[in-house]
Amino acid sequence: MSQEAPRVGIVLVSHSVRLAEGAADLAGQVSGGTVRVLAAGGTDDGELGTSADKVAEAVAGAEAVIARESAAAQPVTRRATESAINGKSLI
DSSP states (O other): OOOOOOSEEEEEEESOHHHHHHHHHHHHHHHTTSSEEEEEESOTTSSSSOOHHHHHHHHTTSEEEEEESSGGGHHHHHHHHHHHSTTOEEO
16 A cells, blocks of 8 residues: 555745745654645745745645744735635635
8 A cells, every 4th residue: 555645734934945945844854754844935036035826836736734934924825825726725
């Protein structure tokens, strides 16, 4: 019997690519691979900020809990999830 990747995951949204990736790596290791943890940090060009496209890509096709590092990321995460996943995520 093959082990399927978890459908429900955590998307970490941060203004910093490095912060999001580091936190996702740590959470993934702590979970022992039982939870899908994805990073959606920084803008599309790698600068500080948030990207609705990165968030939408991370949550596409799965149920996800989105954790933001600040309230400033809320409009981007809301816009991304409204257009990408048809109500399958919790914000």
